[in-house]
Amino acid sequence: MKITDIKNSKLFDFAADIRNSRPFNLVISLLFDNADIILFFIIIFWKLLSYEKNISSSFVPMSVRLAIAASILILISFSLILKKKSRISFLYTVDIILSLILIADLMYYRYFKDITTVAAIKNAKLLKGVSASVTSVASVKDLWYLVDILILVPLKRKYKKAEFGIVPMRRRLVSFIVILAVGVGINAKTFYRVSKEQPTLLTAMSNRIYLTTMIGNVNFHIVDSYNYISTSLKNSKKLSTDEENKVKTFLQNNNNTTGETNFKGQAEGKNLIVIQVEALQGFVINQKINGQEITPNLNRWVNKCMYFDNYYYQVAGGNTSDAELMSNNSLYPAQSGAAYYTYSGNKYDSIASELKDKNYYTAALHGNTEGFWNRNVMYKAQDFDDFFGEHSFDASEQIGLGISDKSFLNQSLEKMKTFKQPYYSFLVTLTSHYPYDAVDKYGSFDVGQYKGTLLGNYLQAIHYTDAQLGEFLDKMEKEGMMKNSIVALYGDHFAIPKDNESQLFSFENESKNDDYTWFKYQKVPLLIHFPEDKYAGVNHKYTCQMDLYPTLANLYNLPKNYMFGKDMLNGDSGKVVFRNGSFIDGKNLYVSWTNTYYDLATGNKISETDALKKEKEDYTKELEYCDELQNHNLIKTFDQQKAN
Known part of the structure; x- marks a missing residue:
């Protein structure tokens, strides 16, 4: 068969039909409409996985990768409630915050071989005298966590100017509930596994590095914040x-x-x-x-x-x-x-x-x-x-x-x-x-x-x-x-x-x-x-x-x-x-x-x-x-x- 025959064959006609078909356009439209979410997931997953590799010399197992993915899905779920332009800004802001947290955690880890907590931040005055030592362990490599933030500035502006259809609040709420449920479900399985292997680890947090390598950085900070807040609320009632x-x-x-x-x-x-x-x-x-x-x-x-x-x-x-x-x-x-x-x-x-x-x-x-x-x-x-x-x-x-x-x-x-x-x-x-x-x-x-x-x-x-x-x-x-x-x-x-x-x-x-x-x-x-x-x-x-x-x-x-x-x-x-x-x-x-x-x-x-x-x-x-x-x-x- 000649090349010209292939070009004129029904195979190419079929491919063209797919490209011009409504389902194909819907897929392209769906990917474009959610490009901010997809890009956010990929970037944050890479950053969190990179962080895990920095604090652990071992291979990051699939169970931990799933926990990392689940924590990102939970973050994404909250963005789905927002209108398009607000959602873009929300995800961009979360990217900045997470990047700074990861850099701070890496610096803290290099000095203390440990993970920062709410209690450590609250009691920072007790750590005076070591701040200079902590900053001395900053690495140029940490700037990689900020590169995407700079690159995304012009892309974010152009993307915001694009025309998007209006998504009804009811559909946004359904998306929020579904994605949140998936993330929470995976996390629940992860936390159950950890509680079985180390019964007091999630509450006592005795080995924060080990816990982080089991549930991921975002989940660690969620657990730490929950423990801190629940304890504070319990103790907020003044004694007579x-x-x-x-x-x-x-x-x-x-x-x-x-x-x-x-x-x-x-x-x-x-x-x-x-x-x-x-x-x-x-x-x-x-x-x-x-x-x-x-x-x-x-x-x-x-x-x-x-x-x-x-x-x-x-x-x-x-x-x-x-x-x-x-x-x-x-x-x-x-x-x-x-x-x-x-x-x-x-x-x-x-x-x-x-x-x-x-x-x-x-x-x-x-x-x-x-x-x-x-x-x-x-x-x-x-x-x-x-x-x-x-x-x-x-x-x-x-x-x-x-x-x-x-x-x-x-x-x-x-x-x-x-x-x-x-x-x-x-x-x-x-x-x-x-x-x-x-x-x-x-x-x-x-x-x-x-x-x-x-x-x-x-x-x-x-x-x-x-x-x-x-x-x-x-x-x-x-x-x-x-x-x-x-x-x-x-x-x-x-x-x-x-x-x-x-x-x-x-x-x-x-x-x-x-x-x-x-x-x-x-x-x-x-x-x-x-x-x-x-x-x-x-x-x-x-x-x-x-x-x-x-x-x-x-x-x-x-x-x-x-x-x-x-x-x-x-x-x-x-x-x-x-x-x-x-x-x-x-x-x-x-x-x-x-x-x-x-x-x-x-x-x-x-x-x-x-x-x-x-x-x-x-x-x-x-x-x-x-x-x-x-x-x-x-x-x-x-x-x-x-x-x-």
């Missing part, structure tokens, strides 16, 4: 004078120092070194596997310290940050989410603030990124003079989430030698962090049958951390730093989550797997070392993280105004109250989720008595008082009342 007085009266009664004479003031003038150890659970102390001690160094130091073997962790949605909050402030964790985010603008009466009043230098040290768990904000709120995070150390030796414990503790020791005395050093370790999957770095500790399991990986991880803690404590002792210092060392929270309890019970040869047995292992070790190993021995009292600050306050002769815990060295209340309403009173255990009581001595279930019912009501009210104190920033209010 009567309600404030109830909180004040409880605190006055709880902090009454009458009769607390044991050890009072014995640590005055001495340095205070507090070490919070990641996932150090009590069951590994003085325990062996295959004939090898799991924590040989801590076992040795247990014999040189005052050791509390019934010391319970009480963390909630804030996990590690909750342990820090309780240990430094004797305040309960937030009812939901993490207090380190929710209450970052509050006033605190912390160990650091009270010791500063006694001319102590105060410093917090941690091998993770400064913004993780909002520490860069919260340490300033708690009045620490300095926070040494990842950027303050040589971060070349990394294991898991950050600097290895070996490197972190060695460098921290060198920093502490330069601190002006007396000082308070608060150190938080990191390497033994869940899910303990970097076991190749931990050496060849043989865990036998548990090799490759979560429990086995944990035992290897905590064995590694134990070696670093032993070296750190031994160096301090050898160099004479212990002679004028009190050292407190404790675990922050559980190591083995409840859905892996069978491994733990098997390791401990437990035949039962009820709630009583579970609570038996929800303890973390607390060691308090005095100069010359004074007062070494085991204390079997039922105590908890809320009790650390009151105990240190007694030792350092600090005022006790806003503490919900009790001094462990005076009295024997045995009170341990958990955020979910469960409690221990020294003789009994109450499990809130089954409304069941157990006898602590036997593990047998017991019936509720009037006394136990009143305890339950009293402890519930105590949690409410702490919530009201935090929700309404009452420490600030009470301090102002005292001043007046």
